[in-house]
Amino acid sequence: MTVTAKTAARALLPNGLRDVLPPDAAFEVATVERLVSVFAANGYERVKTPLIEFEEGLLTGASRATAGQTFRVMDPITQRMMGLRADITIQVARLAASRLAKAPRPLRLTYSGQVLRVKGTQLRPERQFTQAGIELIGAGGVDAIAESVLLTVEALAQAGLPRVTVDLNCPPLVPALCRALGLSEDLAGELRKLLEQKDFTAAAALAGDAAGALSALSGTVGPAERALPVLAALDLPGEAAGHRDALLALARKVMTAAPEVDVTVDPLEHKGFEYYTGCSFALFAQGARGELGRGGEYPGDLNGTVEPCCGATLYMDAVLDGMVRPAPAPRVLVASTLARTTRRALQADGWVTVPALTAEAGAAEARRLGCGHVLDDEGRPVAV
Amino acid sequence: MTVTAKTAARALLPNGLRDVLPPDAAFEVATVERLVSVFAANGYERVKTPLIEFEEGLLTGASRATAGQTFRVMDPITQRMMGLRADITIQVARLAASRLAKAPRPLRLTYSGQVLRVKGTQLRPERQFTQAGIELIGAGGVDAIAESVLLTVEALAQAGLPRVTVDLNCPPLVPALCRALGLSEDLAGELRKLLEQKDFTAAAALAGDAAGALSALSGTVGPAERALPVLAALDLPGEAAGHRDALLALARKVMTAAPEVDVTVDPLEHKGFEYYTGCSFALFAQGARGELGRGGEYPGDLNGTVEPCCGATLYMDAVLDGMVRPAPAPRVLVASTLARTTRRALQADGWVTVPALTAEAGAAEARRLGCGHVLDDEGRPVAV
Numbered sequence: 163m164t165v166t167a168k169t170a171a172r173a174l175l176p177n178g179l180r181d182v183l184p185p186d187a188a189f190e191v192a193t194v195e196r197l198v199s200v201f202a203a204n205g206y207e208r209v210k211t212p213l214i215e216f217e218e219g220l221l222t223g224a225s226r227a228t229a230g231q232t233f234r235v236m237d238p239i240t241q242r243m244m245g246l247r248a249d250i251t252i253q254v255a256r257l258a259a260s261r262l263a264k265a266p267r268p269l270r271l272t273y274s275g276q277v278l279r280v281k282g283t284q285l286r287p288e289r290q291f292t293q294a295g296i297e298l299i300g301a302g303g304v305d306a307i308a309e310s311v312l313l314t315v316e317a318l319a320q321a322g323l324p325r326v327t328v329d330l331n332c333p334p335l336v337p338a339l340c341r342a343l344g345l346s347e348d349l350a351g352e353l354r355k356l357l358e359q360k361d362f363t364a365a366a367a368l369a370g371d372a373a374g375a376l377s378a379l380s381g382t383v384g385p386a387e388r389a390l391p392v393l394a395a396l397d398l399p400g401e402a403a404g405h406r407d408a409l410l411a412l413a414r415k416v417m418t419a420a421p422e423v424d425v426t427v428d429p430l431e432h433k434g435f436e437y438y439t440g441c442s443f444a445l446f447a448q449g450a451r452g453e454l455g456r457g458g459e460y461p462g463d464l465n466g467t468v469e470p471c472c473g474a475t476l477y478m479d480a481v482l483d484g485m486v487r488p489a490p491a492p493r494v495l496v497a498s499t500l501a502r503t504t505r506r507a508l509q510a511d512g513w514v515t516v517p518a519l520t521a522e523a524g525a526a527e528a529r530r531l532g533c534g535h536v537l538d539d540e541g542r543p544v545a546v
Numbered sequence: 547m548t549v550t551a552k553t554a555a556r557a558l559l560p561n562g563l564r565d566v567l568p569p570d571a572a573f574e575v576a577t578v579e580r581l582v583s584v585f586a587a588n589g590y591e592r593v594k595t596p597l598i599e600f601e602e603g604l605l606t607g608a609s610r611a612t613a614g615q616t617f618r619v620m621d622p623i624t625q626r627m628m629g630l631r632a633d634i635t636i637q638v639a640r641l642a643a644s645r646l647a648k649a650p651r652p653l654r655l656t657y658s659g660q661v662l663r664v665k666g667t668q669l670r671p672e673r674q675f676t677q678a679g680i681e682l683i684g685a686g687g688v689d690a691i692a693e694s695v696l697l698t699v700e701a702l703a704q705a706g707l708p709r710v711t712v713d714l715n716c717p718p719l720v721p722a723l724c725r726a727l728g729l730s731e732d733l734a735g736e737l738r739k740l741l742e743q744k745d746f747t748a749a750a751a752l753a754g755d756a757a758g759a760l761s762a763l764s765g766t767v768g769p770a771e772r773a774l775p776v777l778a779a780l781d782l783p784g785e786a787a788g789h790r791d792a793l794l795a796l797a798r799k800v801m802t803a804a805p806e807v808d809v810t811v812d813p814l815e816h817k818g819f820e821y822y823t824g825c826s827f828a829l830f831a832q833g834a835r836g837e838l839g840r841g842g843e844y845p846g847d848l849n850g851t852v853e854p855c856c857g858a859t860l861y862m863d864a865v866l867d868g869m870v871r872p873a874p875a876p877r878v879l880v881a882s883t884l885a886r887t888t889r890r891a892l893q894a895d896g897w898v899t900v901p902a903l904t905a906e907a908g909a910a911e912a913r914r915l916g917c918g919h920v921l922d923d924e925g926r927p928v929a930v
Contacts, residue, residue, distance in 0.1 A: 205900035516589035
């Protein structure tokens with residue numbers, strides 16, 4: 163193998179892992195910090211959890227879903243297995259239930275960081291993601307989940323995504339309805355699949371009247387404007403009606419507080435929402451590939467008792483997809499010996515000052531280094 | 547095991563890995579961003595490299611030193627071994643030699659991120675560190691390394707550490723001197739150890755005249771003001787004299803450009819600097835535990851030919867140790883229904899607005915949630 167071939171082979175990164183080049187790397191960080199600053203201004207305090215911890219901590223309760231997606235390494239000190247986090251929410255919940263167990267509730271926490279997955283999907287081969295999110299610990303119900311939805315939407319708007327769509331769901335609704343209709347879990351699962359495929363004939367053949375009630379629910383999927391009156395008019399049994407009412411109240415609250423946002427509802431949606439015990443939501447934007455993020459109400463565990471929690475996580479690759487990059491800062495080539503105060507004054511005016519190092523700070527060298535400007539005799543930037 | 551005991555066990559993190567709580571987590575990020583913004587304003591463009599990559603990429607050349615400190619995981623896709631990065635410099639060098647091979651030189655790159663180590667030391671048990679740094683690719687020699695030193699010092703000052711000490715070294719000097727004196731590598735190593743222990747008698751017994759030359763060098767360790775004239779006057783053989791002259795020139799350049807900085811020199815220092823091929827440096831500050839960071843000149847590999855590189859890495863735990871935390875932003879409890887424009891105006895004035903959610907936004911609730919203020923009838927914050 164030649165040295166060049168060796169270098170080329172060495173440069174190859176594993177599938178789904180990548181280098182982020184200028185200017186994208188800076189834009190990602192700036193956007194994350196913009197989002198977190200909005201969360202922080204609204205009372206969410208930043209925490210940072212480790213990239214690795216004992217696997218029991220990472221694979222408990224809600225996070226069992228990510229068990230198959232978690233890289234594991236042996237801790238040479240304790241000989242116990244550790245996992246590389248595939249999600250941050252579960253770590254923040256652990257922190258809230260341990261070192262922050264005595265902090266007053268509701269406890270508002272925000273975070274950002276990298277997560278790793280063992281495998282990507284065909285559609286999304288990435289295995290390292292940047293997440294940013296909020297957790298509202300010790301509060302549940304419509305007001306709490308509305309806070310999560312509205313603050314996430316507001317943060318996205320301030321970061322440069324003013325037009326998002328919020329899809330509101332209520333994962334426990336269909337299971338409650340199936341229980342009330344006396345359907346077994348297996349039958350309910352099959353029925354759901356048929357309804358997702360809009361195969362109402364097969365659904366009716368499978369479950370008769372029960373299929374009818376679920377079909378009616380599937381007629382309320384879509385823009386909230388149109389769906390809410392239909393959903394409100396449905397005749398649902400007790401527990402299911404309670405969930406429906408929460409979804410209605412949430413939708414109305416979001417539409418009133420953020421009239422600029424497109425709200426849709428989907429009471430049948432449940433994929434990936436298994437651990438939510440109340441309403442949940444997913445965020446979308448035109449031009450962005452897939453979900454920008456999602457959130458919902460989930461059960462926290464404080465000293466063995468359940469405490470309600472709400473949260474939202476943003477997936478930065480999708481968020482950044484939909485955003486317009488700002489113009490890069492103008493670059494001016496300067497002599498390495500330029501006085502510090504002069505250099506700082508240029509930077510304060512928004513210039514990036516690139517030192518010419520040993521070369522002369524002339525027009526040719528400026529162009530070669532991607533600088534559009536040099537300094538004239540009076541120290542003012544002039545285009546080259 | 548009771549549920550409570552289970553929760554407690556689950557909360558336990560592996561040794562050397564920790565949660566960072568408010569307000570420290572936010573302060574860390576703000577400080578990193580402050581440092582990187584200074585680097586960026588001076589022409590260093592931000593890149594982001596993955597947390598994991600194939601181990602050949604991570605354990606090549608300069609980074610062989612960190613091989614024993616690198617967690618490894620199997621890539622289920624390729625069945626090849628991957629490593630969790632223990633350092634970022636080597637990744638940036640890989641990037642410079644691959645996707646950025648054709649970018650004009652000198653190429654200035656900056657980065658920040660997490661690194662992981664298999665084991666901590668007794669003194670520093672941490673196994674996850676935040677690093678921030680710069681790499682100047684395709685430039686070497688005194689001017690280039692001076693740029694690394696001065697920019698790092700300037701960034702620290704702007705981030706809140708105005709008084710740092712720079713210790714300047716030249717790792718290849720002693721080996722060059724030993725070669726000129728005809729000492730074997732083993733003998734040179736033993737001699738060096740004795741000189742570090744200031745045992746000049748044993749050194750002379752071991753190596754006679756050769757020990758004298760090295761002892762003279764050890765007399766030039768300390769504040770530059772005093773050490774430079776002694777170092778300049780030393781009678782050194784050819785190659786060693788060249789390295790000494792480079793160290794002198796670097797020290798004078800740094801002292802002239804940043805007279806507020808304490809400069810020391812230590813021509814004997816070499817621990818942890820093995821891969822530097824020119825001058826190197828370490829940064830210290832009063833109140834900070836250990837080094838704030840270090841840097842130096844090292845050989846990059848571009849298509850099989852060596853290209854000189856200079857760089858510096860800051861260790862954020864040490865940097866943050868020495869810094870005074872800013873006063874936290876004042877918190878005001880507000881009704882969840884407060885108009886968005888009013889809330890944003892308060893935030894623009896520096897307030898953190900904490901929503902009272904379902905509770906009343908009164909003084910008692912404010913105190914309970916750590917808010918020093920509520921809004922009066924006219925919407926102005928008043929202390930509780």
